[in-house]
Amino acid sequence: MSTFNIPQRVNEPIKNYIKGSIERSEVEETYHSMFNSKIDIPLFIGNDKILTSKRQNISPPHEIKKIVGTFSLSEPDHIEKAIESCLNVKESWTNTPWEERAAIFLKAAELIAGPYRSKINAATMIGQSKNIFQAEIDAACEFIDFLKFNIIYMSEIYDEQPITVGKVSNKLEYRPLEGFVYAITPFNFTAIGGNLCASPALMGNTVLWKPSDHQVYSAKVIMDIFEEAGLPKGVINMVTGDPEMITKVALENSNLSGVHFTGSTFVFKKLWESIGKNINLYKDYPRIVGETGGKDFIISHPSADTDIVSTAIIRGGFEFQGQKCSAASRIYLPKSKSDEIIKKLQEQIKDIKMGSPIDFENFMTAVIHKKSFEKIVNYIKNAQNDKNVEIICGGNYDNSKGYFISPTLILTSDPNYTTMKEEIFGPVVTIYIYEDKMWKETLDLIDKTSQYALTGAVISSNQESIDFALKKLRYSAGNFYINDKPSGAVVGQQPFGGSRASGTNDKAGSKLNLLRWVSPRLIKENFNPPKDYPYPHMN
Numbered sequence: 035m036s037t038f039n040i041p042q043r044v045n046e047p048i049k050n051y052i053k054g055s056i057e058r059s060e061v062e063e064t065y066h067s068m069f070n071s072k073i074d075i076p077l078f079i080g081n082d083k084i085l086t087s088k089r090q091n092i093s094p095p096h097e098i099k100k101i102v103g104t105f106s107l108s109e110p111d112h113i114e115k116a117i118e119s120c121l122n123v124k125e126s127w128t129n130t131p132w133e134e135r136a137a138i139f140l141k142a143a144e145l146i147a148g149p150y151r152s153k154i155n156a157a158t159m160i161g162q163s164k165n166i167f168q169a170e171i172d173a174a175c176e177f178i179d180f181l182k183f184n185i186i187y188m189s190e191i192y193d194e195q196p197i198t199v200g201k202v203s204n205k206l207e208y209r210p211l212e213g214f215v216y217a218i219t220p221f222n223f224t225a226i227g228g229n230l231c232a233s234p235a236l237m238g239n240t241v242l243w244k245p246s247d248h249q250v251y252s253a254k255v256i257m258d259i260f261e262e263a264g265l266p267k268g269v270i271n272m273v274t275g276d277p278e279m280i281t282k283v284a285l286e287n288s289n290l291s292g293v294h295f296t297g298s299t300f301v302f303k304k305l306w307e308s309i310g311k312n313i314n315l316y317k318d319y320p321r322i323v324g325e326t327g328g329k330d331f332i333i334s335h336p337s338a339d340t341d342i343v344s345t346a347i348i349r350g351g352f353e354f355q356g357q358k359c360s361a362a363s364r365i366y367l368p369k370s371k372s373d374e375i376i377k378k379l380q381e382q383i384k385d386i387k388m389g390s391p392i393d394f395e396n397f398m399t400a401v402i403h404k405k406s407f408e409k410i411v412n413y414i415k416n417a418q419n420d421k422n423v424e425i426i427c428g429g430n431y432d433n434s435k436g437y438f439i440s441p442t443l444i445l446t447s448d449p450n451y452t453t454m455k456e457e458i459f460g461p462v463v464t465i466y467i468y469e470d471k472m473w474k475e476t477l478d479l480i481d482k483t484s485q486y487a488l489t490g491a492v493i494s495s496n497q498e499s500i501d502f503a504l505k506k507l508r509y510s511a512g513n514f515y516i517n518d519k520p521s522g523a524v525v526g527q528q529p530f531g532g533s534r535a536s537g538t539n540d541k542a543g544s545k546l547n548l549l550r551w552v553s554p555r556l557i558k559e560n561f562n563p564p565k566d567y568p569y570p571h572m573n
């Protein structure tokens with residue numbers, strides 16, 4: 035027997051992919067070879083990899099006529115089998131010493147950092163249209179960090195024990211949940227896909243994982259990595275296909291013990307509702323963790339530096355085409371500075387390059403799919419037809435080759451205009467100009483405008499204004515940024531999540547999240563039990 039040294043608390047360094055670097059040529063080569071071949075992605079159920087007869091094509095959002103592969107569409111039977119597989123391996127996985135579970139996921143992290151780095155990045159570039167920087171910070175760095183930091187958090191959780199006094203020993207056994215965990219993940223982060231199934235598994239649970247149809251390409255790489263790292267078959271079962279059917283079968287199973295969701299608010303509320311309706315079916319009260327939508331704000335104080343504000347808006351609003359839950363999408367500018375900031379934004383945005391992620395000069399690429407393209411275009415058209423708002427930048431779109439939408443700025447005099455309230459999930463940022471003297475009222479407005487409370491930023495060089503905003507906006511954002519963009523949370527540094535309609539705020543990348551996947555058992559052992567019932571006061 036031995037002890038286990040947990041990983042260091044260090045974030046994975048971001049590679050910069052400059053011209054001539056080894057990492058750049060590796061990822062370019064891998065991209066081209068994956069782009070020019072075809073892959074058929076099976077269901078991963080226990081020991082089996084099942085290619086179904088019904089499949090769906092995978093096309094890069096930036097080149098929609100190209101087919102890079104297919105993924106399998108499951109039938110209800112497959113989902114039942116996948117749940118059975120979770121339950122079959124449950125006992126042996128639960129009994130696997132925690133150091134061994136940790137070692138498997140640590141190996142997975144090292145495989146991503148080394149031999150699989152260019153593959154998981156290229157898959158994310160092709161399947162989700164991330165440029166290399168966005169792929170690197172997600173699929174490589176954030177995923178590695180999730181895996182490594184979660185091992186640290188797991189050991190901290192196990193370490194938290196009740197006191198042992200005199201002849202009595204007390205111990206908390208952090209049991210995994212009794213049934214299976216259902217992980218449902220979004221398209222926009224490869225790392226979220228990997229983390230939402232890996233974190234419950236690390237804590238000893240077995241998992242049914244349903245990735246998004248639009249992340250399946252990199253999800254397959256994740257399953258290959260887990261397999262090579264030695265994860266026993268059946269601990270994570272990956273199924274793809276009709277989300278409603280898969281979810282119905284999973285939520286109607288009496289062994290459902292947890293749901294680990296990231297995605298839209300609408301879908302999460304539907305899941306919660308179904309779980310509520312099925313509550314008498316379950317053996318457990320299922321743990322429900324959901325990180326959902328956002329309508330993330332930036333407010334600039336009159337004292338703010340114009341360059342800091344414009345950079346935060348451009349990076350925060352348009353990186354990955356505005357498809358981050360944390361993307362800045364409603365902006366509050368003071369009247370005294372608004373002309374200067376808007377001018378700067380217009381100058382900079384017109385130089386933004388957009389196109390395929392394999393052209394490394396591109397800051398932006400395509401949005402994820404047809405439905406999303408149409409939804410975003412609809413917001414743009416409505417703004418073009420509304421005389422109360424003005425499109426001051428962009429507003430162009432073209433889906434002849436891929437789903438391209440230019441970075442768009444809308445100016446509104448109505449703080450409650452639709453695009454100030456609703457999550458668009460695209461490169462559309464709306465600006466509202468406030469009177470300088472209305473700082474406090476504008477903070478109130480921010481708090482009350484939208485149902486979401488995910489991220490937000492205050493940019494100011496006046497400390498008093500920052501302190502005041504922090505108090506006024508206490509519940510307006512789960513991740514609050516001062517003099518920075520509201521996106522780009524790093525594991526171990528900025529645990530991520532929001533409240534209100536933005537989710538259960540269980541902070542992915544922190545101990546709080548892992549605590550949801552255990553059900554502690556207290557074990558008291560009396561070394562010298564009493565042998566008669568009367569107490570001393572009775573004599």
Ligand code: NAD
Pocket residue numbers: 218219220221222223226244245246247277278281296297298299301302304325326327328358359360457459488530531532536537
């Ligand atoms: P989505 O809600 O469309 O899909 C998320 C997952 O749910 C996918 O696997 C999808 O197939 C599945 N799904 C869709 N409809 C379903 C249904 N009717 N029943 C069961 N499952 C269903 O979200 P998306 O477009 O993939 O991702 C974007 C959304 O995710 C945005 O709202 C964004 O804000 C949110 N998001 C939030 C966070 C966060 O940490 N708060 C992080 C990333 C993304």
